[in-house]
Amino acid sequence: MTSDADLADAVASAAASVPGVTGLNAGRFGEVATFAAGRRIVGVRLHDHSGEVHIEVTLDRAVMDTAEDVRRATEEVASRPMTVVVEDVSIAEDVAPEPVDVPAPGN
Numbered sequence: 001m002t003s004d005a006d007l008a009d010a011v012a013s014a015a016a017s018v019p020g021v022t023g024l025n026a027g028r029f030g031e032v033a034t035f036a037a038g039r040r041i042v043g044v045r046l047h048d049h050s051g052e053v054h055i056e057v058t059l060d061r062a063v064m065d066t067a068e069d070v071r072r073a074t075e076e077v078a079s080r081p082m083t084v085v086v087e088d089v090s091i092a093e094d095v096a097p098e099p100v101d102v103p104a105p106g107n
Contacts, residue, residue: 005036008044014073020066025087056088
């Protein structure tokens with residue numbers, strides 16, 4: 001029998017291997033994790049008959065395609081329905097955002 005920690009590790013690995021995923025995310029308050037002896041598997045929460053994986057993605061690929069691929073990959077590993085939550089979008093640090101022209105007040 002596989003422990004929750006082993007299964008959570010496998011789910012995290014499957015999610016992280018999907019193109020477009022830049023990492024797993026613990027949620028707004030750090031509450032999304034599976035606890036194991038002396039560590040946490042961040043971004044994965046398992047329930048008896050379902051689970052969740054919270055991810056960060058890049059915009060190099062359609063977000064919905066990335067989420068769907070993560071769902072498929074994690075359901076295969078977990079053998080249960082998985083909900084995928086996109087928590088954040090990562091952008092390359094070397095890409096500067098496009099400048100935005102802001103009109104001066106009164107114009």
